[in-house]
Amino acid sequence: MESDSENSDVISINKRRRQDNVESDSDLEQIVFPRRDRRRIISDDEEDVQNENRERNVSSQEWIWKDADNITQVWEYSRIPKMHILVGQNVTALQMTREVLAEDFWEIIVRETNRYASQTLQNENRKLRKFEDIWWDTNIDEVHAYFALCILMSQVKKPTVQSYWSKRSVIETPIFRKTMPYWRFTQISRFLHFTDNEVVNNNDDRLCKVRSVIDYFNEKFQNICTPAEYISLDESLMKYTGRISYKQYNPSKRARFGVKFYKLCESKSGYCIKFKIYTGQDLDRNANVSVSESVTMLMSTVLTGYGHTLFLDNWYSSPSLFQKLQSRKMNAIGTVRCNTKNMPKELAAAKLKRSDVISRSCNGILVANWKDKKDIYVMSTKHTKIEMVEVEKKRWKNNNSLTTKPNIVLEYNEGMGGVDLQDSYLLSFKLMRKYVKSYKKIFFYIADMALLNSYILYRKKMEIPKCKKYSFSKFRIDVAKQILETVCLPDYQRRGRMSAGNAPSRLQAKQWGHFPRNIPPTNAKKNPQRRCVVCAKHKKRSETTWECKKCLVALHIPSCFEKYHTMQDY
Numbered sequence: 001m002e003s004d005s006e007n008s009d010v011i012s013i014n015k016r017r018r019q020d021n022v023e024s025d026s027d028l029e030q031i032v033f034p035r036r037d038r039r040r041i042i043s044d045d046e047e048d049v050q051n052e053n054r055e056r057n058v059s060s061q062e063w064i065w066k067d068a069d070n071i072t073q074v075w076e077y078s079r080i081p082k083m084h085i086l087v088g089q090n091v092t093a094l095q096m097t098r099e100v101l102a103e104d105f106w107e108i109i110v111r112e113t114n115r116y117a118s119q120t121l122q123n124e125n126r127k128l129r130k131f132e133d134i135w136w137d138t139n140i141d142e143v144h145a146y147f148a149l150c151i152l153m154s155q156v157k158k159p160t161v162q163s164y165w166s167k168r169s170v171i172e173t174p175i176f177r178k179t180m181p182y183w184r185f186t187q188i189s190r191f192l193h194f195t196d197n198e199v200v201n202n203n204d205d206r207l208c209k210v211r212s213v214i215d216y217f218n219e220k221f222q223n224i225c226t227p228a229e230y231i232s233l234d235e236s237l238m239k240y241t242g243r244i245s246y247k248q249y250n251p252s253k254r255a256r257f258g259v260k261f262y263k264l265c266e267s268k269s270g271y272c273i274k275f276k277i278y279t280g281q282d283l284d285r286n287a288n289v290s291v292s293e294s295v296t297m298l299m300s301t302v303l304t305g306y307g308h309t310l311f312l313d314n315w316y317s318s319p320s321l322f323q324k325l326q327s328r329k330m331n332a333i334g335t336v337r338c339n340t341k342n343m344p345k346e347l348a349a350a351k352l353k354r355s356d357v358i359s360r361s362c363n364g365i366l367v368a369n370w371k372d373k374k375d376i377y378v379m380s381t382k383h384t385k386i387e388m389v390e391v392e393k394k395r396w397k398n399n400n401s402l403t404t405k406p407n408i409v410l411e412y413n414e415g416m417g418g419v420d421l422q423d424s425y426l427l428s429f430k431l432m433r434k435y436v437k438s439y440k441k442i443f444f445y446i447a448d449m450a451l452l453n454s455y456i457l458y459r460k461k462m463e464i465p466k467c468k469k470y471s472f473s474k475f476r477i478d479v480a481k482q483i484l485e486t487v488c489l490p491d492y493q494r495r496g497r498m499s500a501g502n503a504p505s506r507l508q509a510k511q512w513g514h515f516p517r518n519i520p521p522t523n524a525k526k527n528p529q530r531r532c533v534v535c536a537k538h539k540k541r542s543e544t545t546w547e548c549k550k551c552l553v554a555l556h557i558p559s560c561f562e563k564y565h566t567m568q569d570y
Helices: 002-030 044-059 093-100 103-121 140-155 174-179 182-191 211-223 291-303 319-327 345-349 407-415 418-428 438-462 472-486 533-537 559-566
Strands: 230-239 257-266 272-277 309-312 331-335 357-362 365-371 375-380 388-393 401-406 516-518 546-548
Touching (some): 093 438, 103 140, 103 182, 103 211, 140 438, 174 182, 211 272, 230 291, 230 407, 230 418, 257 291, 257 418, 257 438, 272 291, 291 309, 309 407, 319 331, 345 365, 365 401, 365 407, 388 407, 418 438, 418 472, 546 559
Parallel strands (some): 309 331
Antiparallel strands (some): 257 272, 331 375, 388 401
16 A cells, blocks of 8 residues: 555656646747857758748738738848840840840750751651751851741731742742741751750650750849849730640630740839749649749749839739748738638628728738729738829820829839730730740740840840830841841752753852952042051051952951951951
């Protein structure tokens, strides 16, 4: 009996010790230790863990909405918008385009196009088409010319590709036949490639055939320009009606059927900073995070920590997402759906009259319901309260009137249009034509985006105001013209056998050749001399007795003559 009582005493003592330990642990959780003022190098992995912990703490917070002013933490924009390119003030359209579409990009296309042509033609079991029997490897100049012709096709609309090479006087466009024969253009279009097929066959990536292009431009767009403060995130639909597993249907878009692009663009200029192509369900995505939230966090990584203001529409916006963006030192403004998780229910239940507004705040976020023609729900991490601003409402025949709108709505309307602005440019002049292969259409769509970014950078560099009409169409024509003036193309043999009466190839230079000659004598001088234009450009005063017979400019033989006729900047 005594031993039983002793055992019971020991058990009770152990229970008390456990209780004491639990109480002491709970007390320790409430103690806040002072932070040591010591520098520590944080690796990228540690930063990711810290961001995840911060976002986990954000998601675990309670949402108790109050009818009070919002307590905000507005991040200040800490960057200087600028271009990271080494070009002069008098840069040409082609020079700016080559900063975005650089030589290393064209080298990828040339290498993979030649590789794919070789792989295709070496296949003995494959029946060759008529235009494939005389293939030779292409080069950068020829691909440049091919790209220039594609740009001109987007400017001059014709029903078929072959009609651009038509000799009928009523529809003739001579520049196409002068630049490249139709069969060679068809060859390059047929073998145009961007990735090695042997690597593609062992890859599960649905975009593997254009992955090199996507990665190249995503990196180039971010490195070439520091974006402005206001950024918008939205989706675009590249029209495509062919058979593809990740084709989307969106009745609200003009294309309706196509490939979905997520784009991060500057609000005012439409410059695309980053893009992502939707290819179906992402198996690596966290199941507890919505698709819209996952896309936003992925796309906004390039903006983290700089105080940008991100504008979103109601498909992306949610209270939890806005808190995560704020924890990454970004401000956020957007429309939101009333039935989104953690939204205050009293906003949707409120019966409002026209122009009435009701708001709630919680955890640094302000949410409002404004009654216009219908209920409009907006959300912001920048605003403390709703202020009604008087604005002019435009009507037909200039019968304008005054109306009031919430300050959040006005700022949202001003900042959300970046992606729509870019889409309006891209719809006007498209490089794309009907392609059976979806990856080729995706390539030309991305090339259009690169051309548009070049145009935006060109306007910024040249400081061209919006009032001056230098349109995107004129820019594209200038790029194509300057490409065709600088490339050196092979002497294409036309189809058919050369007849006995045809001139040999050595005599073809009669039409286009430039030849030197002595400057003709004048009454004053028997052997006149003039200042060499190449030397004069380099501020050297040097005279010569030679000139170009066609250009009628004085040039030294042979160095200055060759520079003048082969270099854009001689």
